[in-house]
Amino acid sequence: MEAVAEQLPDFDLTDDDLRRRGDKKWRDCPPDAIPAWLAEMDVAPAPVIVAALREAVEAGLVGYPTLTGSALPEALSGWLHRNFGWRAEPGNVVLAGDAVVGVALAIEALCADAPVVVPVPCYPPFVAALPRVGRQIVGVPCSLDGDRYVLDLDVVEAELAAGARTILLTNPHNPLGRSWSRAELTALRQAADRYGARVVSDEIHAPLVLPGAVHVPYATIDPDRHITVIAASKAWNIPGLKCAQVITGSAAEAAGLRALPRAANRGVSSLGVAAAVAAYRDGDPWRTGLVAYLHQRREQFGRLLASHMPHVTWHPGEATYLAWVEPPGQPDPAAAALHKGSVLLDAGTAYGPPPGTAPGGTRIPGYDTSVRVNIGTSAERLERIVLGLARAWT
CATH class of the missing domain: 3.90.1150.10 (Aspartate Aminotransferase, domain 1)
Structure with missing residues (x-):
């Protein structure tokens, strides 16, 4: 042993x-x-999240959450700036039930009705969710370069040339554990730009980059056209509290997401909002x-x-x-x-x-x-x- x-x-x-x-x-x-x-x-x-949840329950915060006007967008923006130098505009933050819901909602509402390139292997709920919003998945296998996996950008571009118009990026990657480099993300953006495609970046594991690597938010590569989905659920181990955040590159797109029927976000929780605020403000x-x-x-x-x-x-x-x-x-x-x-x-x-x-x-x-x-x-x-x-x- x-x-x-x-x-x-x-x-x-x-x-x-x-x-x-x-x-x-x-x-x-x-x-x-x-x-x-x-x-x-x-x-x-x-402990900081346990305390926040106890305070929220004692205050009776168990009703439907407000999807506007909460402290969460400001708390998230501050956390992103402190950790990655990215100051997301709070007005561009929209709440969703979880990361899978946020990704599906963003692709359905903001991306072209065309196939979606997905580097594989890929988190299974994404594989299951995209067909439910009418999108065909085009799997592009990641390849090995020495001892680490890399995006096969030549194949990604070939699929864009064949008609795909969205790339679903998992950054850091689940299950491969890659934290994509700035050079890789820049090359991905250039390929997307050549075909008018968009990148939707799932960054739910961004807080869990390990020593020896750094996280580069895709939004710092493409500030105006990015769609980023993030949550406190993985890093603070609170997946059952149901609160993810979709960050868009423009106020107009955020407003479009908020205008969708409330049921579209599938269950944002008031306690999830309280826990996320505590995590981003005091949980580091x-x-x-x-x-x-x-x-x-x-x-x-x-x-x-x-x-x-x-x-x-x-x-x-x-x-x-x-x-x-x-x-x-x-x-x-x-x-x-x-x-x-x-x-x-x-x-x-x-x-x-x-x-x-x-x-x-x-x-x-x-x-x-x-x-x-x-x-x-x-x-x-x-x-x-x-x-x-x-x-x-x-």
Whole structure:
């Protein structure tokens, strides 16, 4: 067993603690297995958010939220400026139920009725949501350049030439963990500009860039035409509170989103607004500790793989608490992980359109031999996860 590194004690919870909470990640996992699937961390809530929620409930703030006039746009703008040097105009911030809703709403309302280029593998709810707003997905596989994944800009441009008019970017990327560089984003904008296309950037993991990398908001590359979707839900581990933010490059587009029927944003929560304000105003000390904690887990995961499964392919991510893993010789690694190793994972098959050929001629791979592993957990539990995978895959 690997020696467990010194922990940051405010974050760790026991298995019993997590099962008592009753969240989906643990509730929907077999009782004899460890969940390493859903993108939710096994950490205690930030005290500043607990205090904000307690105050909101005691004040009776449990009705429908206002979608205008709240403190959230100003709080978000200040947070973006302090962390990334981007001062988003508060008037251009529109609330949505969550990031998937925000992305779908923006694409449906503000982007051309044409296919959407999606770098794959891709977060499965986006793959499911775009057809529901009448958009065809054109999967463009990310490629490897040395030890990291990169956008295949030549293929992206070929798909734009074939008729796509929107690019859905995940920045930082889920599940690959890339934090795209300024040069990559600039080249992506140039390709989009040549065809009058738009980039919709999901930046929900922007607060979770790990040491050695930086986050470049796409809005700093294309200030006038960007559409950015962000939320406090991942970095402060509050996905159930339902409050994302869509930031547009113009007041007119923001007004257009606000003019849509209220049901279009699908459930912004008053408590979610209160939690997000607390996170953006006062939550960075806690988040800074969390990023250090996740950095420990990333380094530990690499050591454990090298020790117990050197044959497994993994390229360390620059952000998030997610790992994209490819164990060779495993036709269904997620099923083997559960049945032989008692570890519940996300199967790679959900992370892209079905294998085939996109309209521009791109070959879309299947991801049936890949899995996503959630490493946002304690050092002791992560070791049990890797030992279980070693039993299943060797």
